[in-house]
Amino acid sequence: xxxxxxxxxxxxxxxxxxxxxxxxxxxxxxxxxxxxxxxxxxxxxxxxxxxxxxxxxxxxxxxxxxxxxxxxxxxxxxxxxxxxxxxxxxxxxxxxxxxxxxxxxxxxxxxxxx
Numbered sequence: 001x002x003x004x005x006x007x008x009x010x011x012x013x014x015x016x017x018x019x020x021x022x023x024x025x026x027x028x029x030x031x032x033x034x035x036x037x038x039x040x041x042x043x044x045x046x047x048x049x050x051x052x053x054x055x056x057x058x059x060x061x062x063x064x065x066x067x068x069x070x071x072x073x074x075x076x077x078x079x080x081x082x083x084x085x086x087x088x089x090x091x092x093x094x095x096x097x098x099x100x101x102x103x104x105x106x107x108x109x110x111x112x113x114x
Contacts, residue, residue, distance in 0.1 A: 053061060066072045085091065 052058070066074075
């Protein structure tokens with residue numbers, strides 16, 4: 001049984017009585033704790049009985065595992081090779097891209113206004 005089922009959704013925690021100390025046994029003046037942020041008498045604790053994992057942690061915990069012997073021995077899928085490129089396409093390599101970036105652009109032709 002969790003705390004939230006006994007006390008409800010929120011539980012208020014009252015500070016220790018030592019912070020509200022009195023000035024003696026005879027019942028002298030009492031001091032109260034200073035108010036912070038204008039709040040009331042204590043801290044509010046919200047209980048979560050089933051916290052959820054976030055993003056990658058959740059996917060790593062729930063990912064499918066190979067547990068069966070036939071599945072452990074299974075290799076990756078072999079796909080047929082890709083078809084060749086159409087003749088009007090030109091394959092570009094990294095060297096071609098680097099050369100194009102380093103070479104200056106061709107000069108522009110002046111505009112002719114008639």
